[in-house]
Amino acid sequence: MIQIVSIGMNxxxxxxxxxxxxxxxxxxxxxxxxAMRESPAVREGFYLSTCNxxxxxxxxEAPEEAHGMILSLxxxxxxxxxxxxxxxxxxxxxxxxxxxxxxxxxxxxxxxxGEPQILGQVxxxxxxxxxxxxSGVILNRLMHRAFxxxxxxxxxxxxxxxAVSISYAAVELAKKIFHELTGRIALLIGAGEMAELAAxxxxxxxxxxxxxxxxxxxxxxxxxxxxxxxxxxxxxIDAQLLEADIVVTSTASADPVITYDQVKRSxxxxxNRPLFFIDIAVPRDVEPRVNDLGNVYVYxxxxxxxxxxxxxxxxxxxxxxxxxxxxxxVLRFERWLKTLGVVPTxxxxxxxxxxxxxxxxxxxxxxxxxxxxEQMQAVExxxxxxxxxxxxxxxxxxxxxxxxxxxxxxxxxxRQLFDLDxx
Amino acid sequence: MPTILFRVALFxxxxxxxxxxxxxxxxxxxxxxxxxxIFLTGFVFHTVFLVQQYVALGTAPVLSLKSSLGFFAWTxxxxxxxxxxRFRLMVLGxxxxxxxxxxxxxxxxxxxxxxxxxxxxxxxxxxxxHVLTVFAGDGMFALAFAASVMYLLQERQIKxxxxxxxxxxxxxxxxxxAISHRALIWGxxxxxxxxxxxxxxxxxxxxxxxxxxxxxxxxLITWLGYAVLLHERLTVGWxxxxxxxxxxxxxSLLLFTFIAISLWASDYHSFxxxxxxxxx
Numbered sequence: 001m002i003q004i005v006s007i008g009m010n011x012x013x014x015x016x017x018x019x020x021x022x023x024x025x026x027x028x029x030x031x032x033x034x035a036m037r038e039s040p041a042v043r044e045g046f047y048l049s050t051c052n053x054x055x056x057x058x059x060x061e062a063p064e065e066a067h068g069m070i071l072s073l074x075x076x077x078x079x080x081x082x083x084x085x086x087x088x089x090x091x092x093x094x095x096x097x098x099x100x101x102x103x104x105x106x107x108x109x110x111x112x113x114g115e116p117q118i119l120g121q122v123x124x125x126x127x128x129x130x131x132x133x134x135s136g137v138i139l140n141r142l143m144h145r146a147f148x149x150x151x152x153x154x155x156x157x158x159x160x161x162x163a164v165s166i167s168y169a170a171v172e173l174a175k176k177i178f179h180e181l182t183g184r185i186a187l188l189i190g191a192g193e194m195a196e197l198a199a200x201x202x203x204x205x206x207x208x209x210x211x212x213x214x215x216x217x218x219x220x221x222x223x224x225x226x227x228x229x230x231x232x233x234x235x236x237i238d239a240q241l242l243e244a245d246i247v248v249t250s251t252a253s254a255d256p257v258i259t260y261d262q263v264k265r266s267x268x269x270x271x272n273r274p275l276f277f278i279d280i281a282v283p284r285d286v287e288p289r290v291n292d293l294g295n296v297y298v299y300x301x302x303x304x305x306x307x308x309x310x311x312x313x314x315x316x317x318x319x320x321x322x323x324x325x326x327x328x329x330v331l332r333f334e335r336w337l338k339t340l341g342v343v344p345t346x347x348x349x350x351x352x353x354x355x356x357x358x359x360x361x362x363x364x365x366x367x368x369x370x371x372x373x374e375q376m377q378a379v380e381x382x383x384x385x386x387x388x389x390x391x392x393x394x395x396x397x398x399x400x401x402x403x404x405x406x407x408x409x410x411x412x413x414x415r416q417l418f419d420l421d422x423x
Numbered sequence: 424m425p426t427i428l429f430r431v432a433l434f435x436x437x438x439x440x441x442x443x444x445x446x447x448x449x450x451x452x453x454x455x456x457x458x459x460x461i462f463l464t465g466f467v468f469h470t471v472f473l474v475q476q477y478v479a480l481g482t483a484p485v486l487s488l489k490s491s492l493g494f495f496a497w498t499x500x501x502x503x504x505x506x507x508x509r510f511r512l513m514v515l516g517x518x519x520x521x522x523x524x525x526x527x528x529x530x531x532x533x534x535x536x537x538x539x540x541x542x543x544x545x546x547x548x549x550x551x552x553h554v555l556t557v558f559a560g561d562g563m564f565a566l567a568f569a570a571s572v573m574y575l576l577q578e579r580q581i582k583x584x585x586x587x588x589x590x591x592x593x594x595x596x597x598x599x600x601a602i603s604h605r606a607l608i609w610g611x612x613x614x615x616x617x618x619x620x621x622x623x624x625x626x627x628x629x630x631x632x633x634x635x636x637x638x639x640x641x642x643l644i645t646w647l648g649y650a651v652l653l654h655e656r657l658t659v660g661w662x663x664x665x666x667x668x669x670x671x672x673x674x675s676l677l678l679f680t681f682i683a684i685s686l687w688a689s690d691y692h693s694f695x696x697x698x699x700x701x702x703x
Contacts, residue, residue, distance in 0.1 A: 272662050
C-alpha cells in the first residue's frame with residue numbers, strides 16, 4: 001500500500017542556525033530531488049526549502065527506508081549526525097502529512113500566519129519537482145489541492161488580512177488612506193532601525209521616493225543611498241512637509257520635532273492632500289494634537305501596537321475557519337486516494353458499466369414489450385455480456401499493472417477515461 | 424404589462440440589494456458577482472418599463488411623485504453601473520443598491536392613477552431633456568452622497584484608531600474621495616443644464632423663464648450648495664471630511680427639494696397630492 005511521508009523542520013522545531021545550515025546552498029533542492037528520484041524506496045518526491053522551513057515529502061511503499069534516505073539527505077546537507085538532527089525534525093505520515101502540506105501552502109504553519117510569500121515558494125518547489133520528474137499522480141493531485149486550499153483560505157477567511165508587525169501595520173494603514181503607494185513621497189525624519197524597516201516596507205509596496213532628514217547629515221546620506229533616496233537637511237523639514245505624503249519619525253529628540261502649527265501652516269499649500277505621520281519615536285516626535293487636523297493622520301508606536309494586537313486576535317479567530325477548510329479538503333483528498341487502488345477502480349468501472357446497461361434497458365423497455373419472458377431473458381444476457389466484454393481488456397490491463405511502478409499512471413488514466421472520479 | 428415590468432425590476436433590484444448586503448457581511452466574491460448580474464437585469468427591466476411609459480405617454484414618465492421616485496431610482500442605478508465600470512469597487516453596490524431599492528419601494532407603495540390624458544404642455548421636447556439631465560445629475564449626487572457616507576465611516580475609524588468590521592470592507596479614503604469628486608464634476612454640469620433647459624421649457628410653456636416657484640427656489644439653493652462645494656474642491660483644495668460633509672448636506676437638501684417641496688409647496692412643479700398627472 002502506498003504511503004505519503006513527510007519529514008521536515010520549521011521555525012518551531014529547529015533553531016534558525018540549523019535551518020540556515022540546511023537551506024544555505026541553493027543547489028540543495030536540485031540535489032535532494034535527484035537523490036529522491038534515484039532512491040528505489042521513493043516513488044514521488046517534493047522538496048521545499050525556505051528560510052523558515054525545510055521539508056521533504058514523498059510517496060513510498062517502504063516508509064522506513066524512505067525515511068532513512070531523507071534523514072541521511074538532511075544530515076549530509078547540514079553536515080551533522082543524523083541522530084543529532086532527528087531531535088529537530090518532525091515526521092508525518094498519511095493524512096497527517098497531507099494536512100500539513102495544505103497548512104503550509106495556506107500559510108497556516110508560517111511564523112507570521114497568513115504571510116503571502118509561502119504559497120509562491122511552494123509553487124516554485126513544485127515546479128522544480130515537475131521539472132525533475134519526481135512528481136507523479138499522487139503528488140500532482142496533492143499539490144494542486146494544496147494550491148486550492150490556499151486560495152480558499154485566502155478568499156474565505158481573513159487570515160491573511162491582518163497585519164501583525166508594526167511596520168507592516170503602518171503600511172497597511174497607509175494603503176487605507178492613499179489606496180496605493182505608487183508615486184507617494186515618504187519622508188524619514190531620524191534614521192533609526194525601525195525607520196529603515198518601515199522604509200523598506202514602503203518601498204516594497206511601491207512608494208515612489210524616499211527622503212531622509214537627520215540631525216547628522218552623514219547618516220541621512222547613508223540611509224538615503226540605501227534606498228536610492230534623497231538626503232535633506234533637518235532644517236528643510238518645513239519645506240518637505242509640503243511635498244511628503246507619509247512621514248516616518250524616529251528621532252531621539254526629547255521635544256516634538258513636528259508641531260501642530262507647523263503642520264497646520266502647510267495644509268493649505270498642500271491643498272489638503274492627506275498626510276500620514278508614523279511616529280515610532282519614544283518620546284513622541286509628533287505633537288498628538290496634529291491628529292486633530294483635517295486630512296492628517298498620526299499614529300504613534302502605541303497606536304500601531306494596539307492595531308497589531310487586535311489583528312493578532314482576529315487572526316486567531318479566522319484561523320479556526322481556515323482549519324475547517326483544511327479538514328474538509330483533507331477528507332476529500334483521502335476519499336480520492338482510496339479510490340486510487342486496482343480493486344476500487346475495477347469495482348467502480350464495473351458499477352459504471354452496469355449502471356449504463358440498466359439505464360439503457362429501462363429506456364428500451366416499451367419497445368421490448370412484445371417479447372416473451374424467454375426472449376426478454378436473452379436480451380438481458382446479451383446486453384450484460386456485451387458490457388462485460390467491453391471492459392474485459394481494460395480490467396485485465398489494470399490487474400496486470402497492479403505491481404508495476406507505472407500502476408498509478410494507468411489507474412489515473414483509467415479513472416479519467418471512464419470518468420470514475422466524483423467531482 | 425407595464426406594472427409587471429416594474430414589479431419584475433423591483434423584485435430583481437431587491438434581490439440584488441439583499442445579495443450585496445450579504446456580500447458586505449460575508450465578503451464572498453461570487454455573491455457580489457451574482458448580485459451585480461441580477462442588479463443589471465433589474466436595471467434592464469426598469470429601462471424597458473420606462474421606454475414603454477415614454478411611448479405610451481408621449482413624454483417623460485415623471486408626472487407624479489410615484490413615477491418620479493421610480494425614475495430617480497433608475498438614474499441612480501444607471502450612474503452606479505457607470506461608476507462600477509470605472510472603479511470596480513464591489514462594496515459600492517452595498518451602499519447604492521439599498522438607496523435605489525428604497526426609492527423603488529416608495530414608488531410602488533404610493534397610490535397612483537395612471538395618467539390617461541396628458542396635458543399638451545407636457546408634450547414639449549424640452550421636458551424630457553430637462554427631466555433627464557436633472558435626474559442624471561441627481562443620480563450622480565446620490566453616488567457622491569453614498570461615497571461621502573462611506574468616507575466619513577472610514578475616516579472616523581482611522582482618525583479614532585478604532586477599527587470595526589467595516590474597516591477592512593471599505594476602500595481607502597483616497598478612492599472614496601475620488602469617487603465623490605468625479606460624481607460631483609459630472610453631476611454639477613448635468614444639474615446646470617437641467618435647470619437651464621427647465622427655464623427654456625418654462626418660457627415656452629408658461630411664458631416666463633423663472634417664476635420663483637418654491638421648487639425653483641429650493642433647487643437654486645441646492646445648486647448653489649453644490650456650486651460652493653465644487654468651487655472649494657477645485658480652487659481651495661477642499662477634500663476629505665469637509666467635502667464629504669457638505670456633499671451629504673447638499674444631498675439632503677436635494678431630497679428635501681425633491682420630495683417635500685414637490686408635494687406640499689409647489690405650483691406647477693407640484694405633483695398635487697399623490698394622484699399625479701395633470702396640473703395647471
